[in-house]
Amino acid sequence: MTPNNTPNRALQQDARAWSKFTGTKYTTALRQMSSPLAQGLLGKRVSARHLIRTLSEHDLVGARGGDPVLGENGFRSESPWQLDGKSDFIELALITEFLRMFTPTSAAEVGSYSLKHTAEWFLSPRCSYVSNGRLIWAAAAMGLSITDPDGEGPNLLIGISEREHDYVRRMVGHGQSRPRADHYLPAGYEHLRDALTRAGAGELVTSDWVPPVPTDEPAPFHDWLVRQVGRNDAVGDLAGDYSAGVHDSDHHLARTAGDLLTIFHETSHSAEAYDAAVTSIAEWMRTAPSVDPIRTKPVGESKDDHQGWGAGAGTTERYEYLCPCGAGAIIEEHDNIPGFREHDVRIFCDKCREEWRFVEGRGVRDWALEPTAMNTAA
Known part of the structure; x- marks a missing residue:
């Protein structure tokens, strides 16, 4: 909205397009376009006209002049869109914000059906149901990498970080074990949670979110230890367990050898695993004799x-x-x-x-x- 509360031209154009697409009144569509929840919480406001064009022009899920290939239940679904004309655009905008939270990947890694459930848990109660089709629709509109894994079913793979998705799913999912480390916490997670609360209360969130500049913090011991995965000895076994723990966010990265001891202090372990840790540290120090020795907590x-x-x-x-x-x-x-x-x-x-x-x-x-x-x- 402009300062005098008059809808700007882009909102009006979107409202007209959405009104025609959904068969709802212009004023009803404009009310959705103007919602604080649809003004862009992690990026530019999603365009209703772009969403509509996606269903026609996208390389994989666009009809491109033929019959629709994307429906409410997913890809190749003949189920029609069940748009209520009251909140459907806002829900699509929220799904878009949810997807923006993750780091895009060139290879599609996360199944749309799993992702749609995570979106439901994260966005609830503002958007307590997310269909498979709407999740794919929003991902296509964002330009995320999308692939068809089997050429048969309604589910597609979406190009976002699998490890970040697993982190968020465990944070918000029912019955999930919460992660103990946050190295896979999406950069926009906390900002989006806060913005959803404020916008849900009717506040127009006008402050732009600036993604943090990625930092390549050195992790020499971590790099060395993961290279030992596959060795047929105690160090190789330890490296495999450590790498799995990092992948699952069960503990933080051991950037230094001292960090590995801290992990052992914070997690349950066997005496044999600790002995393997000491052996690993001794070998690491022989390999890289210039590293700093260890100070404990x-x-x-x-x-x-x-x-x-x-x-x-x-x-x-x-x-x-x-x-x-x-x-x-x-x-x-x-x-x-x-x-x-x-x-x-x-x-x-x-x-x-x-x-x-x-x-x-x-x-x-x-x-x-x-x-x-x-x-x-x-």
Whole structure:
């Protein structure tokens, strides 16, 4: 709408086209065109005229002068469109916004039938039912890659990120286990959720969403570990389980070797899997000796005043960290007392004392660990 609440020319043209296409009154169609939910929440407002042209001209789902090839139930469906004339355009606009949330892919990866259910869960209650045909219609209008996997059924494959879709499906689906990591969170997820709430309350969302610039954050240990998938040893088994966990968003990426230990602290695992992790880290450090050694997670600290031992008052400091296996602790202590200055760091875990050592040449406050086996021949 323009500032004086007069519909602009594009809205009027869309309303006339949609009125003719659906057989509804112009004023009813214009009301849909003007809805805050149909003004573009993650991108440019979807055009009713473009949606209509898609059914005629699209290379795969367009009729192109023949009989319709896309219907309410999907591709090759003879079921007619069940457009109610009151909310159908708004629903298509919302499906478009839902699809815009995902990263497009050149290869079609996600089935339309699965995707339509995810859209229902995500968009509910504003759009509690999404037909297979409308999902395909919106995807075609967006220019997403679409392929016919079997040449028979009503379902098509849509070109969006399969891993992002799996993340969203698990976030909103009924009976789904929620992801524990967000590396496959679609960039527009949070913005769209917020915009849907505001627009659903009647607010005209005018702020443009600016997609974040993709960052290629280094993940050297992750890259190395996934290359070990397929090895016929404990490291290969660990790499396979780790890669599956990343794929399923069950844990975050281990960009560094220390991140792998954090994952073990946060997830259940066997003793054998942990031993394989230590072996992997030792091999990684042999392979890339310039990598930073490991600091574990801090879990507590205390700082106290001390009256001293006759030469003046001072302070004591105590810092506690998880040990690598997580069953014990690393204790760092500092006595800052005149005449009695001592600094010490020790591992309070029998298993970790055997498997880990402090890196030589570093101060107590700058301690770091490396596996004792890292110099063992592979």
